Amino acid sequence: MNRCSGFFVAATDTGVGKTVVTAAMALALRERGQSVGVFKPVQSGFDRDDPDGDTMLLRRWLELDVTPESLNMAAFGKPLAPLVAARLAGEEITLGPIVERSQQLSKQYDAVLVEGAGGLLVPVGETWTIADLAIALGYPLVIVARAALGTVNHTLLTVRVARSLGLHVAAVVLNASSGADEASNASNHELIAEFGDVDVLGPLPWLGDRVDGDAIRSRLVPLLDAARLDALAGSAR
Numbered sequence: 314m315n316r317c318s319g320f321f322v323a324a325t326d327t328g329v330g331k332t333v334v335t336a337a338m339a340l341a342l343r344e345r346g347q348s349v350g351v352f353k354p355v356q357s358g359f360d361r362d363d364p365d366g367d368t369m370l371l372r373r374w375l376e377l378d379v380t381p382e383s384l385n386m387a388a389f390g391k392p393l394a395p396l397v398a399a400r401l402a403g404e405e406i407t408l409g410p411i412v413e414r415s416q417q418l419s420k421q422y423d424a425v426l427v428e429g430a431g432g433l434l435v436p437v438g439e440t441w442t443i444a445d446l447a448i449a450l451g452y453p454l455v456i457v458a459r460a461a462l463g464t465v466n467h468t469l470l471t472v473r474v475a476r477s478l479g480l481h482v483a484a485v486v487l488n489a490s491s492g493a494d495e496a497s498n499a500s501n502h503e504l505i506a507e508f509g510d511v512d513v514l515g516p517l518p519w520l521g522d523r524v525d526g527d528a529i530r531s532r533l534v535p536l537l538d539a540a541r542l543d544a545l546a547g548s549a550r
């Protein structure tokens with residue numbers, strides 16, 4: 314199948330910056346003249362129309378003129394793994410409709426960015442995890458990881474598991490998890506690139522409490538090599 318370019322934005326953990334990095338990548342690709350479709354198929358912790366949830370944050374930061382329903386297909390208010398939240402709500406999240414929606418987006422846009430939920434092996438359906446979703450959608454992975462001590466192990470584990478499942482890892486993006494000056498930043502970058510044999514971008518800096526579209530555009534986008542992203546997306550098409 315001829316897919317448009319894009320990425321599945323996965324992570325070593327929840328709360329490491331997938332939404333922030335997805336927004337930065339979307340703005341970077343847009344600056345290169347690409348139209349970008351964004352998709353957060355599964356969200357827990359916030360209802361779909363909660364202004365603090367990923368769906369509405371991405372919609373606001375990227376000034377997307379689309380309905381929240383078109384950005385997200387399953388949302389649960391409880392801060393639980395999606396499978397657990399869905400079971401509590403008496404629902405089952407199924408892969409088919411998510412794949413169909415992603416295919417529609419790939420026809421509408423030059424590039425599609427799909428944000429996962431939590432880390433790579435988080436269960437979503439009764440028999441499938443975020444990794445299975447990434448496999449079904451077919452986009453190369455960008456793995457977002459904390460720029461802090463301890464990240465080397467989590468990131469290499471995630472890269473290894475992704476590859477063992479047949480996923481193509483396009484890059485790792487290190488993202489600051491606090492304003493602290495991390496002594497490990499330079500060595501983290503080097504060790505992950507060397508032992509993971511993977512492209513590493515970042516670390517993206519901490520933006521403080523004011524995270525919004527302007528801050529992401531002015532402070533993070535210049536640090537993402539959009540030409541490289543473009544090539545990485547295209548190489549795995």
Ligand SMILES: Nc1ncnc2c1ncn2[C@@H]1O[C@H](COP(=O)(O)OP(=O)(O)OP(=O)(O)O)[C@@H](O)[C@H]1O
Pocket residue numbers: 324326327328329330331332333334367429430431432488489517518519520521522524
């Ligand atoms: N570079 C940064 N500077 C400042 N704050 C950041 C940065 N990156 C992430 N954050 C903040 O850290 C928190 C977690 O980030 P984010 O929501 O992007 O993580 P996530 O991996 O998408 O989490 P989830 O698994 O819930 O989708 C958010 O409050 C976000 O605004």
Ligand SMILES: [Mg+2]
Pocket residue numbers: 330331332333367428
């Ligand atoms: Mg998120």
